[in-house]
Amino acid sequence: MTGKENAQQMEKIVSLCKRRGFIFQSSEIYGGLNGVWDYGPLGVELKNNLKQYWWQVIVRDRDDVVGLDGAILTHPAVLKASGHVDTFTDPMVDCRTCKARLRADQLAEKNAVKQCPNCGGKDLTEARPFNLMFQTQMGASADPASIAYLRPETAQSIFVQFKNVLDVSRKKLPFGIAQIGKAFRNEINPRNFTFRSREFEQMELEYFCRPEQGMDLLAYWLKERIKFYEEIGISRKRLHILDVPEKERAFYSKGTFDIEYEFPFGRQELEGVAYRTDYDLQQHIKASGKPLDYFDEETKERFVPHVVEPSAGVDRTVLALICDAYDEDTAPDEKGKMETRVVMRFHPRMAPIKCAIFPLLRNKEALVAKAREVQALLRPHMNVFYDEGGAIGRRYRRQDEIGTPFGVTIDFETLGEKGEELRDTVTLRDRDSMKQERVTIKDLPQLISSKIR
Numbered sequence: 062m063t064g065k066e067n068a069q070q071m072e073k074i075v076s077l078c079k080r081r082g083f084i085f086q087s088s089e090i091y092g093g094l095n096g097v098w099d100y101g102p103l104g105v106e107l108k109n110n111l112k113q114y115w116w117q118v119i120v121r122d123r124d125d126v127v128g129l130d131g132a133i134l135t136h137p138a139v140l141k142a143s144g145h146v147d148t149f150t151d152p153m154v155d156c157r158t159c160k161a162r163l164r165a166d167q168l169a170e171k172n173a174v175k176q177c178p179n180c181g182g183k184d185l186t187e188a189r190p191f192n193l194m195f196q197t198q199m200g201a202s203a204d205p206a207s208i209a210y211l212r213p214e215t216a217q218s219i220f221v222q223f224k225n226v227l228d229v230s231r232k233k234l235p236f237g238i239a240q241i242g243k244a245f246r247n248e249i250n251p252r253n254f255t256f257r258s259r260e261f262e263q264m265e266l267e268y269f270c271r272p273e274q275g276m277d278l279l280a281y282w283l284k285e286r287i288k289f290y291e292e293i294g295i296s297r298k299r300l301h302i303l304d305v306p307e308k309e310r311a312f313y314s315k316g317t318f319d320i321e322y323e324f325p326f327g328r329q330e331l332e333g334v335a336y337r338t339d340y341d342l343q344q345h346i347k348a349s350g351k352p353l354d355y356f357d358e359e360t361k362e363r364f365v366p367h368v369v370e371p372s373a374g375v376d377r378t379v380l381a382l383i384c385d386a387y388d389e390d391t392a393p394d395e396k397g398k399m400e401t402r403v404v405m406r407f408h409p410r411m412a413p414i415k416c417a418i419f420p421l422l423r424n425k426e427a428l429v430a431k432a433r434e435v436q437a438l439l440r441p442h443m444n445v446f447y448d449e450g451g452a453i454g455r456r457y458r459r460q461d462e463i464g465t466p467f468g469v470t471i472d473f474e475t476l477g478e479k480g481e482e483l484r485d486t487v488t489l490r491d492r493d494s495m496k497q498e499r500v501t502i503k504d505l506p507q508l509i510s511s512k513i514r
């Protein structure tokens with residue numbers, strides 16, 4: 062696709078997200094809050110499916126990982142020790158012409174001169190560091206000792222609670238602590254829809270190990286994480302692995318891989334998988350004076366564990382799911398004329414709604430009653446949607462556009478009006494092939510469940 066086509070594709074995606082209720086601009090009726098987004102009825106389902114699947118494979122399916130849900134408000138000493146207070150900055154410049162504040166390392170250059178993307182001006186200030194953390198005040202007093210921060214990443218509460226979790230879980234190395242939650246960064250230029258936001262969610266795992274296991278576990282987790290993206294339906298050909306060169310890595314990291322996705326606006330990071338050595342625990346040991354070490358019962362050694370960290374963004378992955386799923390093909394309309402069909406090809410595991418239920422006609426009581434029965438039968442197993450409004454073809458189209466993988470239609474055959482052998486059977490329609498098969502109602506829960514797990 063050309064740059065122009067990519068931009069058009071992104072416009073269509075953003076507009077579909079709003080029109081169908083995936084993602085809205087936050088505080089929209091007041092003009093919007095820059096870099097902040099609200100997830101609508103379908104967006105929240107998609108996001109929950111992603112988070113639940115991550116939690117399933119990272120925590121519940123494993124013996125060696127436990128979970129944590131840390132607080133967002135963070136003691137300044139934690140973020141001083143981690144280095145965020147002093148060095149969590151991006152370089153910022155001001156445009157003297159239009160007064161815009163810009164991130165210096167993301168400016169386009171013309172003939173080796175940096176330019177303001179807003180006004181094209183070249184009169185820019187020197188770059189200076191801008192700290193990305195949101196600061197707030199705790200309690201009623203305004204003295205400096207009452208400062209707290211909104212966490213800029215979920216990882217730090219894992220390091221700070223390392224000893225407590227180790228004591229209660231009685232895990233042996235290697236083992237991990239996982240967390241999903243909100244993080245906040247006062248990005249200088251939020252952009253590319255939800256990709257760079259000021260409020261976002263992370264899914265992070267800190268996997269603690271012996272120092273000599275670090276490099277092997279880095280390779281192991283990179284492989285596991287790629288597998289995860291494939292399992293949620295992201296095409297492998299749009300995923301890329303960047304082996305971050307030493308000079309671009311954090312000084313304490315012995316190896317970092319960025320997992321990138323080809324968004325319509327370019328190839329960008331979804332997740333970082335980093336071997337962080339024992340840097341974080343050592344920093345907190347130094348600053349707190351508390352022993353965050355590990356005693357190996359077998360070797361009788363006491364040491365500070367090393368850590369491998371796969372750190373993924375929920376919002377960026379949701380955006381990748383949406384971009385990857387978006388497709389247009391052709392399908393016949395009511396009169397059999399071919400028309401463009403927008404179809405979100407979500408993996409059934411991620412799709413916000415798993416099955417739509419349609420009575421063929423809304424004014425036939427027996428059809429509606431049977432459809433409501435099917436809805437009640439499926440509801441305990443999956444998220445379903447009942448729709449009786451409009452021509453059946455249009456109802457299918459509405460579901461295709463939001464990626465519902467299955468559609469069940471209750472018709473006169475279901476009522477036994479076309480022969481006893483068809484009583485209590487329905488048509489099950491597949492979103493991608495648009496093929497319909499006739500199945501027995503009581504088989505539906507098992508049939509569909511096996512495809513959405």
Ligand code: ATP
Pocket residue numbers: 214246248255256257258259260261262263330331332333372373374375376377
């Ligand atoms: P970038 O270089 O794009 O700013 P980063 O390298 O600073 O990202 P990390 O600190 O490694 O990001 O955070 C881990 C993950 O958290 C990222 O891979 C991304 O998925 C997510 N993330 C970080 N910043 C944002 C943001 N502003 N908006 C949405 N997600 C984010």
